[in-house]
Structure formats: structure tokens, C-alpha cells
Amino acid sequence: MSSVRIGERAGEALRVLGAASPAAVDIFTGILTHGPLSRTDVAKATGLSQAAVTKAVAPMIAAGLIVDHDPAPRGGPRGRPANPIKVDPASLVVLGIKVNPGEVIGVATDLGARMLVSAHQPVGRSFDAVVEGVAEIAERLCALLGDRRERLAGIGVSVSGDVDSRNGLVRESALLGWTGEDLGGALTERLSVPVLIENDVRALTIAEHWFGEGVGTSSFAIITIGSGIGCGLHVNGEVVEGAFGVAGEIGHLPLTSERFVCTCGRRGCVEAVASTGAIVRAVAEAGGVRDGHPVATIAEAVALAHDGDPVAVEVFDRAGTVIGTAIATVANLTGPEIVLITGEAVSDYDLYDQRLRAAFEAHAFGAAGRCRIVLRPHAFEDWARGAAAAVLQGIVQQRYTAN
Amino acid sequence: MSSVRIGERAGEALRVLGAASPAAVDIFTGILTHGPLSRTDVAKATGLSQAAVTKAVAPMIAAGLIVDHDPAPRGGPRGRPANPIKVDPASLVVLGIKVNPGEVIGVATDLGARMLVSAHQPVGRSFDAVVEGVAEIAERLCALLGDRRERLAGIGVSVSGDVDSRNGLVRESALLGWTGEDLGGALTERLSVPVLIENDVRALTIAEHWFGEGVGTSSFAIITIGSGIGCGLHVNGEVVEGAFGVAGEIGHLPLTSERFVCTCGRRGCVEAVASTGAIVRAVAEAGGVRDGHPVATIAEAVALAHDGDPVAVEVFDRAGTVIGTAIATVANLTGPEIVLITGEAVSDYDLYDQRLRAAFEAHAFGAAGRCRIVLRPHAFEDWARGAAAAVLQGIVQQRYTAN
Numbered sequence: 001m002s003s004v005r006i007g008e009r010a011g012e013a014l015r016v017l018g019a020a021s022p023a024a025v026d027i028f029t030g031i032l033t034h035g036p037l038s039r040t041d042v043a044k045a046t047g048l049s050q051a052a053v054t055k056a057v058a059p060m061i062a063a064g065l066i067v068d069h070d071p072a073p074r075g076g077p078r079g080r081p082a083n084p085i086k087v088d089p090a091s092l093v094v095l096g097i098k099v100n101p102g103e104v105i106g107v108a109t110d111l112g113a114r115m116l117v118s119a120h121q122p123v124g125r126s127f128d129a130v131v132e133g134v135a136e137i138a139e140r141l142c143a144l145l146g147d148r149r150e151r152l153a154g155i156g157v158s159v160s161g162d163v164d165s166r167n168g169l170v171r172e173s174a175l176l177g178w179t180g181e182d183l184g185g186a187l188t189e190r191l192s193v194p195v196l197i198e199n200d201v202r203a204l205t206i207a208e209h210w211f212g213e214g215v216g217t218s219s220f221a222i223i224t225i226g227s228g229i230g231c232g233l234h235v236n237g238e239v240v241e242g243a244f245g246v247a248g249e250i251g252h253l254p255l256t257s258e259r260f261v262c263t264c265g266r267r268g269c270v271e272a273v274a275s276t277g278a279i280v281r282a283v284a285e286a287g288g289v290r291d292g293h294p295v296a297t298i299a300e301a302v303a304l305a306h307d308g309d310p311v312a313v314e315v316f317d318r319a320g321t322v323i324g325t326a327i328a329t330v331a332n333l334t335g336p337e338i339v340l341i342t343g344e345a346v347s348d349y350d351l352y353d354q355r356l357r358a359a360f361e362a363h364a365f366g367a368a369g370r371c372r373i374v375l376r377p378h379a380f381e382d383w384a385r386g387a388a389a390a391v392l393q394g395i396v397q398q399r400y401t402a403n
Numbered sequence: 404m405s406s407v408r409i410g411e412r413a414g415e416a417l418r419v420l421g422a423a424s425p426a427a428v429d430i431f432t433g434i435l436t437h438g439p440l441s442r443t444d445v446a447k448a449t450g451l452s453q454a455a456v457t458k459a460v461a462p463m464i465a466a467g468l469i470v471d472h473d474p475a476p477r478g479g480p481r482g483r484p485a486n487p488i489k490v491d492p493a494s495l496v497v498l499g500i501k502v503n504p505g506e507v508i509g510v511a512t513d514l515g516a517r518m519l520v521s522a523h524q525p526v527g528r529s530f531d532a533v534v535e536g537v538a539e540i541a542e543r544l545c546a547l548l549g550d551r552r553e554r555l556a557g558i559g560v561s562v563s564g565d566v567d568s569r570n571g572l573v574r575e576s577a578l579l580g581w582t583g584e585d586l587g588g589a590l591t592e593r594l595s596v597p598v599l600i601e602n603d604v605r606a607l608t609i610a611e612h613w614f615g616e617g618v619g620t621s622s623f624a625i626i627t628i629g630s631g632i633g634c635g636l637h638v639n640g641e642v643v644e645g646a647f648g649v650a651g652e653i654g655h656l657p658l659t660s661e662r663f664v665c666t667c668g669r670r671g672c673v674e675a676v677a678s679t680g681a682i683v684r685a686v687a688e689a690g691g692v693r694d695g696h697p698v699a700t701i702a703e704a705v706a707l708a709h710d711g712d713p714v715a716v717e718v719f720d721r722a723g724t725v726i727g728t729a730i731a732t733v734a735n736l737t738g739p740e741i742v743l744i745t746g747e748a749v750s751d752y753d754l755y756d757q758r759l760r761a762a763f764e765a766h767a768f769g770a771a772g773r774c775r776i777v778l779r780p781h782a783f784e785d786w787a788r789g790a791a792a793a794v795l796q797g798i799v800q801q802r803y804t805a806n
Contacts (some may be wrong), residue, residue: 162769172769233736238639242738243621244770249735252768254728255657266766325657332652333636333736335645350532363669365655366565366575367647 002191004138006402007150013091014153014402015062016063017395023048024056028087029059029063029396032111033210036086057085063089065111087111092153094395095141096388097134098200098380099159101125101175106137107381108145109388111153113211117144118381127178131186138191155193156391156403157183158200158383162245165390166399168197171245174264175228196391196400199249203386204342205232205239206210206393213340213374221336223250223327224343227276231326235334246371251275255328256322257308270326274319276345282318286311313351320352324359330359331368342376349375405594407541409805410555412802416494417556417805419466420798426451427459429517431468431490432458432799435514436613439472439489460488467494468514491512495556496774497798498544498622500537501564501783504528505576509540510784511548512791514556516614519785520547530581534589541594557805559794560586561603561786563631565648568793569802571600574648577667578631599794599803604651606789607745608635609644609796616777617742624739626653626730627746628755630679634729638737654678656732659725673729677722679748685721689714705751723755727762734763734771745779753777 006014020028026046031037034045039057043050069084089112097106105120119140123133132158137373142149161173168184170176187195198206205222208214214222214234223228229251233240240247251271252264262269263277272278276298283301288311290300295312305312327339341349361369394400409417423431429449434440437448442460446453463469472487492515500509508523523542537560545552564576571587573579595676601609608625611617617625617637627633636643642648654674655667665672666680674693675681679701680760686704691714693703698715708715730742744752764772797803 231736235643236639236641240638240737243740243770244484244773246734246771247736247738249768249771252735252766253732254766264768268766329656329732330653330736331460331649331706333634333650333733334643335647335650337646363655363657363671365652365667365669366649368645368649368652370647 002135002139004135004142004155004191004193005099005152006154006193007093007152009075009150010092010153010402013063013065014395016059016065018398018401020060020398021056023052025396025398027053027056028060029064031085032087032396033215036084037255038084042085046139061085064088067185089114090148091151092395093145093151094153094388094392095138095155096203096386097137097155097157098383098387099123099130099134099176104130104133104137105380105384106141107384107388108141108148109385109392111392113207113385113389113392115381115385116148117141118384119144119164120380125177125368127181127186128182130176131183131190134187135190140371154196154391154395154400155187155191156196156198156203156387157187157387158198158203158229158387158390159183160200163197163199163202164245165196165198165202167309168195170197171257194400194402196394198387198390200383200386201230202239202241203390204383205234205386206339207342207382207386207389208232209234209239210389210393213338213376217337219334219336220338220340221248221330221334222342223323223330224340225323225346226344227273229271229274229323229326230343231330233330233336235336239332244312249321250326255325255329256318270322274322279315279319282315286315288312298345302351305351310351316351317355320355321359323352324356327341327356327373328360328363328365328368331383332363332365335368336371338372338374340374340376342378344378344380346375346378348370405542405596407537407538407545407558407594407596408555409557410496410553410594412553413495413556416466416468417798419462419468421801421804423801426455426458427463428799428801430456430459431463434469435487435490435799436618439487441487450723459480464488465682467491492517493551494554496548496551496554496797497556497791497794498539498541498558499606499787499789499794500558500560501786501790502526502533502537502560502579507536507540508534508783508787509537510787510791511544511551512672512788512795513547514795516610516788516792516795518784518788519551520544521787522547523783528580530584530589533579534593537590538593555804557599557794557798558590559592559599559601559606559790559792559797560590561601561606561790561793562586563603563633565650566600566602566605568599568601568605569600573600582608597803597805599797601790601793603786603789604633604635605642605644605674606793607786608637608789610785610792611635611790612637612642613792613796616741616779620740622737622739623741623743624651624730624733624737625743625745626726626733628677628726628744628749629747632674632677632726632729633746634733636733636737636739638739643737653729653733656729658728658732659721673725677725682718682722685718686715689718691715699806701748705754708754719754720758723758724762726755727759728766730759730776731763731768731771734774735766738771739774741775741777743777743779745781745785747781747783749778749781
């Protein structure tokens with residue numbers, strides 16, 4: 001029997017969120033993502049009357065979800081009190097867990113997606129071992145939360161691959177070697193708490209849209225570089241999901257020579273030259289040697305390139321060029337306002353920067369080239385925080401119900 | 404003084420549509436795009452009560468916009484009358500005009516975007532000449548409409564390029580050689596009737612979404628092949644516009660060899676090998692000869708390929724491959740349910756088909772490959788009909804006001 005359960009002190013807040021009207025959901029989302037707002041500003045932003053706003057937020061205030069921003073209100077510009085209100089981030093807590101091959105990383109965050117505690121642990125490669133590992137880390141996170149576990153409102157888990165979030169299914173994950181696994185069902189049964197399953201890049205995109213650089217932008221893309229090259233797209237106010245669950249597969253755009261074969265079996269994919277695995281292989285095959293043996297890790301390939309080894313530099317140049325070309329492709333097709341680059345390889349971004357920007361500028365079409373490319377430092381916990389953001393969004397948008 | 408004016412018999416219908424609540428707009432859109440529906444079905448689809456639906460449609464029925472589908476209602480499945488209602492397509496008429504280099508094509512359609520009359524005429528290349536030509540064809544279309552001109556509700560004009568639809572500006576049109584032209588302002592002044600300006604591919608996408616293959620799909624793309632290669636994307640319920648007005652620029656994705664230089668100046672663009680101009684040039688440069696002279700038109704290049712000339716066949720093969728690769732790129736990034744292929748080159752689609760599908764299958768990633776590729780016969784009036792659909796949508800969604 002699992003010790004993880006929805007917190008007793010989360011109950012009333014969850015009941016209020018679950019019963020909120022569509023307008024009240026909009027209002028809460030606006031206050032949550034944009035920070036302290038006066039009722040007047042909320043009314044303006046949502047097109048509702050101020051009376052309707054007051055009525056909608058009343059149960060949220062009673063449940064502790066919304067509080068006065070400034071307990072001693074000063075006069076507004078015309079002498080009337082402005083009365084800004086804000087979400088109390090401490091009112092709810094969620095868990096977000098990222099499954100990697102051989103490892104799970106978990107965080108607990110507050111309602112503002114701020115990380116409270118984190119943990120990681122090795123797991124076996126089988127599906128059952130992963131289910132067990134996720135359950136164990138959820139229990140550890142709850143223990144680390146102490147009294148705050150009484151606010152626990154939900155659990156999100158993210159994995160790489162083709163995920164059917166609505167039904168909790170992992171349809172296909174090449175990285176984990178899974179096909180058609182009911183991860184949501186297995187975890188919900190193991191933990192006796194509903195578990196939301198989401199694609200990892202989509203989860204990261206939700207985190208940026210609600211709690212990061214994406215707030216207030218009409219559209220943005222997040223590009224992750226590392227052992228895979230991923231892309232989350234946000235267009236017309238929503239994450240692009242794809243009619244068949246596939247979207248943002250920037251790693252498998254055919255943007256390089258057909259002579260490069262990808263791990264997916266296709267030719268010319270971006271990942272075939274720009275994933276960390278492809279970089280290591282290319283440097284080793286071209287004779288790259290570090291400490292007397294062929295380069296075997298990305299750290300060694302990076303060190304060789306930093307030392308100016310022409311073979312290693314050329315491999316990183318090729319990776320930077322194809323990533324920049326891929327970003328131009330995203331810009332020409334969907335026209336994002338901002339492109340965020342993140343992922344574990346961001347720490348070595350200096351090796352990509354010049355060729356990436358040159359390729360982007362060479363191929364971005366007209367005004368599409370005005371999109372800002374923003375580098376974002378990456379922590380491994382970010383993926384887990386994405387899963388937390390996904391379940392927070394699921395709670396607010398009434399797609400995730402904790403009981 | 405122009406003889407074009409908003410029709411006297413359109414006034415009340417336009418007033419009702421302009422004053423409709425957001426819920427009433429949704430209801431009208433549902434009935435317009437999905438055809439006859441019972442009030443019960445409308446209530447179900449919109450989440451409103453049946454009483455709210457009845458109240459919302461009452462003024463629309465009074466204004467003649469909505470009528471009983473079946474004047475002698477039979478019993479529904481439980482013996483109660485089903486009372487389906489539908490939009491009366493004859494209640495309003497709009498004009499749609501497409502500007503091409505040296506030519507304007509215009510149609511008048513009913514409220515269901517069904518073509519009623521059409522016309523085309525040559526125009527000069529200058530901006531002023533185009534304004535004059537559009538005004539003249541609008542007058543001709545009104546004359547052709549006869550009594551139905553009394554239902555005229557709006558005018559839409561579409562052009563290729565970067566269009567700021569909200570402000571009626573053509574920011575950049577390489578095809579027309581325009582930069583920063585206030586086409587909406589000039590036409591509205593010339594005709595004394597507001598004119599909606601829209602990008603041509605976006606207008607075509609609106610037509611498919613409301614009145615064509617796109618109805619009821621979660622997302623679709625429309626690919627136009629011809630003198631340019633364009634793409635309209637429909638994602639999350641809306642046309643993708645791009646934060647800077649650029650999106651769907653499939654013609655300028657860098658998907659072929661850098662040795663091919665595009666008319667835009669960039670290298671490796673799809674259009675550099677697949678536009679009709681590029682095909683003609685490539686066949687001629689490779690020694691393609693027809694009737695004793697180097698190939699000079701797309702019709703001659705097509706004839707040569709149909710005769711099995713290896714040079715011409717190879718050029719079309721290359722075009723088909725890059726278009727198929729571009730469609731896979733769109734599928735991998737945005738995951739459409741359907742891809743419609745249209746445009747003037749569709750009439751010679753047999754020359755593209757095999758390589759196009761092979762390239763799509765080679766590069767589509769996982770479930771993204773399940774998107775249906777549908778060929779759509781193309782008439783030149785389709786572009787003009789797109790402009791008509793854009794203004795119909797503008798009227799219903801209250802972005803276009805006729806007075």
C-alpha cells in the first residue's frame with residue numbers, strides 16, 4: 001500500500017477548481033500565469049464584468065487559492081483601492097517525475113511551479129521496474145515534503161516519445177523501448193492516486209507557457225538539444241499536439257545529407273548529425289582521440305573541440321548548422337515569436353552558436369527571421385518540473401481530477 | 404463614384420451578426436459550417452442550454468439568415484419534431500478578388516461560399532493600376548449579380564505575400580513587387596465600401612476550414628503547387644499566422660541541395676527546384692527542346708515529360724521528391740490530419756505523384772505518416788473564392804464591418 005495520497009488540506013481547493021465555470025477557469029489561469037492583478041484588470045483581460053469576476057473568485061478566496069496581494073491596500077491612481085489579488089502558490093503542491101532510461105528524476109513544486117524538493121534514483125529498464133521506481137520516488141518526495149504533503153493535489157509523469165495524454169498511454173517510446181504501455185493505468189493502480197502522463201517536450205512547453213518565457217507570447221517554440229533533438233510548439237494559445245499524437249519532431253526533419261543514417265532508420269534526420277550520440281560517433285569515426293583512446297563520451301568530444309581539434313570542431317559545426325537550419329524551418333512554417341534553446345547540450349552551446357545563427361539567418365524567410373533565439377540554462381530537474389506544470393495545468397483546466 | 408455598395412437587403416442581417424454575443428457567433432458558425440442541425444444538436448455541440456440556443460437564433464431567423472431546413476417537420480426518433488435549422492445561403496452575397504501579376508480574378512459567392520458569378524481582367528503592374536482593376540472587376544461582378552447585389556455584404560481581396568490583415572496592409576509581396584502598400588485603405592477609399600485584405604494561401608485555408616475538406620478536422624494543411632509553393636496551416640482551431648506575419652512558407656524550407664539558388668536569393672529552397680519557373684529553367688538548361696526550340700513554358704516541360712524525355716522526367720522527379728519531403732516536414736512538425744494538395748500544377752500531378760509519396764513515406768515520423776494526402780482539382784477561381792471565404796469569416800467573427 002502506497003503512502004502517497006491526495007492531501008487533506010488540498011480537498012476544498014480541488015473541489016472549487018473542479019466545479020469552476022469556464023469563465024472562472026479563465027480568470028484563475030490569468031491570475032496564476034500573470035501574477036498579481038486587480039479585479040478591474042482581470043475584468044478587462046477576460047471581457048467579464050467586475051461583478052462577475054468578484055463572484056467567480058469568491059469561492060477561490062474562501063478555499064485559500066487566491067489571496068490579497070497587498071494586505072494593506074494603498075489607494076490606486078484615482079485614490080480608490082486597487083486591491084490586487086494573486087494566487088497563493090503554497091495552497092497546493094504537485095509531484096512531477098521524468099522517466100529516463102535507467103533513472104527517474106522527481107520534484108515537488110508549489111502551485112506556481114516553483115521547485116520545493118527533488119530526488120532521483122536509478123531504475124531497471126523493464127516497464128514494471130519503471131512503475132516501481134516512479135512509485136518509490138513519489139513516496140520519497142512526499143517524505144521530503146513533510147507537512148506540505150497535506151497540500152498534495154496531483155502527480156504528473158513525463159516520458160520521451162508518442163504519448164496519448166488523454167488515456168495515459170505511451171504509444172511508442174524508442175528511448176525507453178516501449179510500445180503501447182498503459183503507464184497511467186499502472187501507476188494509478190500502484191499509487192492509488194491518478195497519474196497524468198505527458199510527453200516530456202510538451203510538458204516543458206506547458207511549463208514555459210504558464211510559468212516561463214512563453215507567458216504573454218502569441219507563439220513560441222522550445223528546442224531541446226542533447227541525446228535527442230526535440231521541439232515543443234505553442235501556437236494559437238495551445239500546445240501543438242498533432243492529429244496522430246506526433247508534432248514538433250524536429251529531430252527527424254530531413255535537413256542533412258542522406259548519407260547520415262539516423263537511429264530511427266531514416267536518412268538525413270537532424271538527430272543523425274546533431275544528437276550527442278551522433279556527435280560522439282562522428283568524432284570517434286573521424287579518428288578523434290582523447291587520453292589515448294577513441295572518444296567515447298560527449299564530455300570527451302566537447303573537450304577535444306574546446307582544444308581546437310579540427311575533426312571535433314567540424315563535427316560540432318555540422319551539428320550547429322543543422323540545428324540552425326531546423327530552427328529556420330520551424331520559423332518559416334509556424335512563425336514563433338521566441339525560440340528557446342535548452343537541453344543538456346546547452347552547457348556547451350558555445351560550440352554550436354556561430355554556425356547555428358549563420359544557418360538560421362541564411363534560411364529564415366523575411367519577417368520570420370525576427371524571432372528571438374533565447375538560450376536557457378538547463379537543469380535535469382527542468383524535465384521533472386515540466387511534468388509538474390503539466391499536472392498543474394491539468395488540474396486548472398479540469399482534465400485531471402485527483403479523486 | 405463607384406456603383407459598388409453594401410446591399411439594402413443585407414442591412415438587417417449584418418446588424419444582427421454584428422450585434423451577436425460570442426455564444427451566438429459560435430452557434431451561427433456551427434450551423435453555417437456543419438449544415439442543418441437541430442436545436443438539440445446545436446445545444447450539445449456548444450454546451451449551451453436549448454433555451455439559450457432558441458434565444459440566440461431568434462433574431463437570425465427574423466433577419467432571414469437562418470431558416471427551417473425541412474418546412475414540414477417529421478417526427479424525430481422519439482416522435483418529437485427534430486426541427487433542424489440551417490443557414491439560408493442566399494441571404495448574403497460577398498465578392499472575393501485575387502490579385503495576380505498583370506491580372507485580377509473575381510467571384511461573387513453566397514453565404515455558403517458557393518460561386519455565383521465570376522470574371523477576370525488584365526491589369527497594369529503598378530499599385531494604382533491594381534487598385535483601379537480591382538474596383539472595376541468589383542463593379543462588373545455587381546452588374547453580373549443583378550438583383551442579388553442587394554444582398555452584398557462585403558468584399559475580400561487576396562494577394563500573395565506578407566499581409567497584415569488586421570490593418571489591410573501588404574507588407575511585402577515579392578510576386579507583385581510591393582513593399583508596405585496600404586491596399587485596404589486605397590480600395591476602401593476608391594469603392595466607398597470596406598475591403599478586407601488577406602494573404603492568398605491563408606484565404607484558401609479559411610475556405611477549406613469552413614466550406615471544404617477541413618470541416619471537422621482537428622488540423623490540416625493545404626499545399627499549393629504552381630508558380631510558387633505555398634502552405635496554409637490550420638492548428639488548434641485557427642489558421643497559423645506567425646508572430647511576424649510569416650507562416651507556412653513551405654516554398655522556402657531548405658530541403659534541397661545548396662547548389663540550387665531560389666528567386667528569393669536563398670539556397671536550397673523547395674521553390675528553387677519545384678516552382679513551375681524553376682522546372683522550366685531546369686529542363687531548358689539541361690537541353691530540353693520542344694518543337695525545335697528550348698523549352699520555355701511549363702506546358703512544354705509537361706509535354707516533354709509526358710513523352711518520356713529523360714531530362715524532363717528527372718526534373719519533375721526532383722520536384723516531386725522535394726515536395727514530398729516538405730510535406731513530411733510539415734507532418735513531423737505540426738501533425739495535420741489531412742494534407743490537401745492543390746494549385747495550378749495539380750493538373751499535371753501524375754508527374755509528381757510517385758516520387759512525392761516515396762519521399763513522404765521515407766521521412767514522415769511514426770504516426771505522423773498516417774495523415775491523408777488528398778489531391779484537390781484546382782480552378783483559378785478558387786483563389787478568388789478563398790478571398791470571399793475570408794470576408795465571410797470576417798463578417799461572422801465580427802472582424803469585418805461593412806459600414
